Amino acid sequence: MTEMNEAAPRRAVPLWAQIFVFAALIGLLALVGVTLNKRQQGTVQPGDQIPDFSMPLFSGYEYEGKSEVRFADLRGKVTVINFWASWCKPCEQEAAELQEAWEYYEPTGAVVFLGADYVDTEPEARVYLKKFGITFANGPDMGTRVSQLFRIKGVPETYFIDKRGVLRYVQVGPFLSVTDIQKQIDSLLAE
Amino acid sequence: MPRTLRNTKYVILLFLILTTLLASPAFAQGSNPPTDDEVNAIAKQLYCPVCENTPLDVCPTQACAQWRDLIRLMLSQGKGEAEIKQYFVDNYGARVLNEPPRSGLNWLAYLVPPLAILAGAFIVFRALRAWKKPATASPALQSEADAPADDYVARLEEEVRKRN
Numbered sequence: 001m002t003e004m005n006e007a008a009p010r011r012a013v014p015l016w017a018q019i020f021v022f023a024a025l026i027g028l029l030a031l032v033g034v035t036l037n038k039r040q041q042g043t044v045q046p047g048d049q050i051p052d053f054s055m056p057l058f059s060g061y062e063y064e065g066k067s068e069v070r071f072a073d074l075r076g077k078v079t080v081i082n083f084w085a086s087w088c089k090p091c092e093q094e095a096a097e098l099q100e101a102w103e104y105y106e107p108t109g110a111v112v113f114l115g116a117d118y119v120d121t122e123p124e125a126r127v128y129l130k131k132f133g134i135t136f137a138n139g140p141d142m143g144t145r146v147s148q149l150f151r152i153k154g155v156p157e158t159y160f161i162d163k164r165g166v167l168r169y170v171q172v173g174p175f176l177s178v179t180d181i182q183k184q185i186d187s188l189l190a191e
Numbered sequence: 192m193p194r195t196l197r198n199t200k201y202v203i204l205l206f207l208i209l210t211t212l213l214a215s216p217a218f219a220q221g222s223n224p225p226t227d228d229e230v231n232a233i234a235k236q237l238y239c240p241v242c243e244n245t246p247l248d249v250c251p252t253q254a255c256a257q258w259r260d261l262i263r264l265m266l267s268q269g270k271g272e273a274e275i276k277q278y279f280v281d282n283y284g285a286r287v288l289n290e291p292p293r294s295g296l297n298w299l300a301y302l303v304p305p306l307a308i309l310a311g312a313f314i315v316f317r318a319l320r321a322w323k324k325p326a327t328a329s330p331a332l333q334s335e336a337d338a339p340a341d342d343y344v345a346r347l348e349e350e351v352r353k354r355n
Binding site: 021028142144145 | 260280296
């Protein structure tokens with residue numbers, strides 16, 4: 001009976017093809033793994049050195065007269081980066097507080113406020129800035145490059161970076177008072 | 192009426208008719224705002240990056256409503272589909288496109304599914320062929336297979352024959 005089950009020899013898949021298929025599958029799985037890992041990383045963490053980036057600025061909201069700001073040029077100053085959007089209702093809760101804090105620190109020249117307008121349209125962004133009387137540097141996050149760099153999870157999010165370019169504190173969601181903002185900045189200025 | 196004056200009148204009339212005819216399409220194009228269908232034809236090719244996996248034409252968020260308004264505005268300014276899509280990619284990144292651009296690792300999205308289907312079809316084809324055509328045994332083996340399985344069965348059959 002055992003002889004009956006003996007099939008005629010079949011052509012096997014060549015070894016090189018088997019190796020190729022397995023290597024491709026492993027490569028694909030590795031790619032999926034890396035991507036998933038990157039997505040689950042969360043925002044940049046306090047203690048991380050923020051890499052250099054540049055961002056265009058809206059006309060009328062330039063930084064020291066320049067239409068583009070480079071993060072490297074902000075070294076030596078405490079930097080506050082606020083991600084917002086005109087369609088974001090929680091952003092409106094903290095807009096006035098951020099402006100108040102900016103007006104408080106602007107004369108010192110030791111603090112820079114930078115607004116990054118996330119996936120927004122310029123006309124609505126301008127209406128928002130005007131509505132809340134915002135005067136600090138603001139610009140569109142073109143291609144979501146800056147928000148991807150910070151791996152933001154939504155808006156509003158505010159990042160406090162010390163004079164050496166190291167992230168020190170992340171505020172996810174809106175600030176409820178100007179005192180909370182000042183507390184973060186003052187501790188960085190005192191260093 | 193002198194003949195030259197009559198001719199001049201005809202020329203002026205002809206000029207007015209021609210300029211009206213030539214100008215009217217441009218006037219119509221400029222005055223008619225883009226329809227919702229025209230806006231949605233482009234919007235459905237874009238995705239909302241705020242609420243993922245939602246096409247822009249059906250996305251209910253305020254952000255998407257603003258972007259549809261922006262598409263309408265750009266269409267009324269005479270901008271084409273490719274130009275508008277490029278604007279969105281420049282501003283919000285390539286992830287807003289419903290089809291990833293054919294470059295770099297994005298090629299995997301185009302190549303892997305058809306290759307996987309082909310590989311699957313090949314495996315199924317081989318399996319089906321193996322099931323349909325079972326290996327044919329040699330005649331010697333076949334006759335051996337037809338023989339009673341063991342002595343007990345042979346004797347049993349013999350006994351039955353004798354009784355009949």
